[in-house]
Amino acid sequence: MHRARVVKLILWLFTGLALAVAAGRFLYGLGATTNLSDATPWGLWIGFDVLSGVALAAGGFIVTAIVYIFRLNEFRAVVRPAVLTAFLGYLAVVAGLVFDLGLPWNMWHLIIYWNPRSPLFEVGWCVMLYLTVLALEFFPVPAEEFSALARIRRALLKIRLPLVITGIGLSTLHQSSLGSLFLLMPYHLHPLWYSPLLPVNFFISAVGLGLMMVMFESHTTAWLYHRKPETALLARFGAGARWVLLGYLTIRLADLAWRGRLPLLWTPEWQTAMFWFEIALMVIVPVLLLSIPAVRFSRTGQWITAGLAVWGVVVNRINVGGFMQTGRGYYLPSWTELAISCGVVSMAVLVFMFMVERFRIWEKRPADPATAADELPEADRARLRWLGPPRAAAEAYSLVFILAAAVGFALLAPQPAESRGISPTPVRHARGGEELRIDGNLDGFGVTFRHSSHQEVAGGKDSCVSCHHMNLPRDRNTACSECHRDMYLPSDAFRHDWHASARGANLSCVDCHRKGALRSRETARHCNDCHKDLIPEGSPIEVKGYRAVGYVQAMHQLCIGCHANLGEEMTRCGACHQGLEDFIDLPEVSARRLERSGKRVVLPPY
Amino acid sequence: MSFAILTDTTKCIGCRECVIACKKENNLPPDFPRRWNLEDGLSARNWTSVIDRPDGKYVRKQCRHCLEPACVSACPVGALEKTKTGAVIYARRKCIGCRYCMMSCPFGIPRYDWDQPVPYIRKCIFCYSRISTGRQPACTEACPTQATIFGERAHLLEVARQRLRESPGKYLDKVWGETEVGGTSVLYISDIDLSFLTRGQELTDEPVPERTKLAMNAVPFAFLGVVSAMAAVNWVIQRRMKLEREPEPRPPQEADHA
Incomplete structure (x- = not known):
């Protein structure tokens, strides 16, 4: 039994880690704990937990069909484990959905809000109903142990045939409808995968894989519990699965040929490589292996073949579910997504192990190490006490679980603060391409910032550091005002600093402002008192005051602040430059000015 | 009455007044650059954006309000609805957060509250409350150059x-949105190729929901077919097994009587 214990220890470790991540996911949202994005809204949890989970649980309906419908009684030995696997598989699917759905507490809305046109609606209903059917199909097994439940058990056994038939019907529907889900994505799913036959493909692969999963599960538990696997029986499954998988391959290739997509099979793209990888893992290698009798009838051969095919289908579902959504951008699951997926599977396996140890899933329940040491092979008895008696083992599991959860929390702790806020901009390409919209005070408005021209002015490629990386934590870019020092001045047409400074106009306050009065724009002399040539002689303009919109106001309102609000008024300088009341034709004015004084307007040096 | 928006990209000056009007109208909080944002400027907090194209061209992006929307047919709980006004609106109280609408939208419009523990789908709702009371959407009202205008679709x-x-x-001789995916309520005329809005993909005129129709219509028949086939097979096999166990008494042959 030491194998089972080591495996359980590892499973509890994954479960503990998943617990921490689950807490983080519900506290901080999906963005902080996954690599999902607006580009790839579906990822590992849909591809693996949901799509693969449902496909791999197909063993349940296939084996029940074989035994109860086709009445091949020799397969009875694998019914109970297959139904249990299916039941737990679907529970795991629902658990996976709890993490993936944004509002899992609304899951029951499927029952009251209907949209029968939606494939997902149909899948949801089928999964709900089939889960119920599986529960009813499986319930008699644990009920054997409790005499109080005998009546319910007998009643359930009586309706077993209708249950099995309903289960097959429901499985057929949702196994295929999971493929129909992707029919709505003709412009996203890669053409090697998108096909009107997706529902058929999904169904056939689920049938093949259901058989392989029963095989895989039987051998894995045989290894775990030193049990004798049903190798001869499973060899017949293998022979059947071979034809199903070949049929699947034929349909997929024929479909590609029919739609004229065969050339895609040789285009040097990574998607093509993934297609071949998936097909090889799922069909070609298992079919070849199963065609060799020595492999088909050998324990290891079956185990490896089934394992390959199972992974093949997982790859296929993940490809369809997220990876092959072309043009959506690059997606790789984060460690947190992997942790949840592993945790959900681990939980399911732990429940499976509990069930087989506690109830009669196989003809013979696996030996309890505490009481039935004699039944174990010699080599294992020596290592029996690896984790001590059951109580010590439980303590070890708890310890591992808590430690893993602690590690999970520790790993997660620094992450949300970063993920919830601003992504680190220095390593990011400027959003919106060449032009950034900067909204320093976060009021929803912003200025357009031309990155490359700023880079040029700042000194080319190596000048990044003059704006980035020179500041305090959480302040990732240099503020605009670091360079645009005048941006908070009332106007860039009038530089107060310059007029007052010794290096500039070197004026004292009273040179401009009325003595004794409050020093403001109103109490200052007009520009044209000194700048006699501001307005050429003969100009119709009368300057009464002078004030222009400040830099910040002008830039933060973008073009529109003036163009929309002022409209026709824009053509009047006085609309902004209060005091320049009348209409002037600027080109004409400056031409006249050049002609008369031979001087262009020269702004004072900054 | 089915309303629409017509955007003439040759008239757009890229002022983003529509963006600001949209944010004000819908009380959208300021946006940050986020890991999960796309380059097109749309996000859970920006329901419309103006995309800068080469040579000083500007193209406004927003929900296209398809006549036969993929998102509406995708939503398992019917949280998305195409109204008579033409707007595709969203009932957050129904949403379960499956994000199937995001996956199915051919234009990649719906966005998600990735940073929220209680997240919702976010997209332009055509200022539904305004247009259903006879007003025009905030964005078209704000446009200073009439580059984006509101009216009846036919008009x-x-x-x-x-x-x-x-x-x-x-212009390029095409009204974008007239027929693609069955037509959209947001139309464009343009002097530049707008296929970048669908990442270069040519959309066919077939409405996206049509693609699942066959499969969805087959559902009841598939169920009944499988169930009755199973029942029939079971009955036949059961009967055959029964016969094997206790062979039926042979009917007396005519020769015996003779």
Whole structure:
């Protein structure tokens, strides 16, 4: 039994880690704990937990069909484990959905809000109903142990045939409808995968894989519990699965040929490589292996073949579910997504192990190490006490679980603060391409910032550091005002600093402002008192005051602040430059000015 | 009455007044650059954006309000609805957060509150409360150059065709959104190729929901077919097994009587 214990220890470790991540996911949202994005809204949890989970649980309906419908009684030995696997598989699917759905507490809305046109609606209903059917199909097994439940058990056994038939019907529907889900994505799913036959493909692969999963599960538990696997029986499954998988391959290739997509099979793209990888893992290698009798009838051969095919289908579902959504951008699951997926599977396996140890899933329940040491092979008895008696083992599991959860929390702790806020901009390409919209005070408005021209002015490629990386934590870019020092001045047409400074106009306050009065724009002399040539002689303009919109106001309102609000008024300088009341034709004015004084307007040096 | 928006990209000056009006109208909080944002400027907090194209061209992006929306047919709980006004609206109280609408939208419009523990789908809702009370959407109202205008769809199609007729050569000879995926309520005329809005993909005229129709219609028949086939097989096999166990007494042959 030491194998089972080591495996359980590892499973509890994954479960503990998943617990921490689950807490983080519900506290901080999906963005902080996954690599999902607006580009790839579906990822590992849909591809693996949901799509693969449902496909791999197909063993349940296939084996029940074989035994109860086709009445091949020799397969009875694998019914109970297959139904249990299916039941737990679907529970795991629902658990996976709890993490993936944004509002899992609304899951029951499927029952009251209907949209029968939606494939997902149909899948949801089928999964709900089939889960119920599986529960009813499986319930008699644990009920054997409790005499109080005998009546319910007998009643359930009586309706077993209708249950099995309903289960097959429901499985057929949702196994295929999971493929129909992707029919709505003709412009996203890669053409090697998108096909009107997706529902058929999904169904056939689920049938093949259901058989392989029963095989895989039987051998894995045989290894775990030193049990004798049903190798001869499973060899017949293998022979059947071979034809199903070949049929699947034929349909997929024929479909590609029919739609004229065969050339895609040789285009040097990574998607093509993934297609071949998936097909090889799922069909070609298992079919070849199963065609060799020595492999088909050998324990290891079956185990490896089934394992390959199972992974093949997982790859296929993940490809369809997220990876092959072309043009959506690059997606790789984060460690947190992997942790949840592993945790959900681990939980399911732990429940499976509990069930087989506690109830009669196989003809013979696996030996309890505490009481039935004699039944174990010699080599294992020596290592029996690896984790001590059951109580010590439980303590070890708890310890591992808590430690893993602690590690999970520790790993997660620094992450949300970063993920919830601003992504680190220095390593990011400027959003919106060449032009950034900067909204320093976060009021929803912003200025357009031309990155490359700023880079040029700042000194080319190596000048990044003059704006980035020179500041305090959480302040990732240099503020605009670091360079645009005048941006908070009332106007860039009038530089107060310059007029007052010794290096500039070197004026004292009273040179401009009325003595004794409050020093403001109103109490200052007009520009044209000194700048006699501001307005050429003969100009119709009368300057009464002078004030222009400040830099910040002008830039933060973008073009529109003036163009929309002022409209026709824009053509009047006085609309902004209060005091320049009348209409002037600027080109004409400056031409006249050049002609008369031979001087262009020269702004004072900054 | 089915309303629409017509955007003439040749008139757009890239002022983003529509963006600001949209944010004000819908009380959208300021946006940050986030890991999960796309380059097109749309996000859970920006329901419309103006995309800068080369040579100083600007293209406004927003929900296209398809006539036969993929998102509406995708939503398992019917949280998305195409209203008579033309708007595709969203009932957050129904949403379960499956994000199937995001996956199915051919234009990649719906966005998600990735940073929220209680996240919702976010997209342009055509200022539904305004247009259903006879007003026009905030964005078209704000546009200073009439680059994006509001009206009845049939009328705007007429306007678009008229502009194409009146200034041949100025525009590409196409009204974007007239027929693709069954037509959309947001139309464009443009002097530049707008296929970048669908990442270069040519959309066919087949409405996206049509693609699942066959499969969805087959559902009840598939269920009944499988169930009755299983029942029939079971009955036949059961009977055969029974017969094997206790062979039926042979009917007396006529020869015996003779």
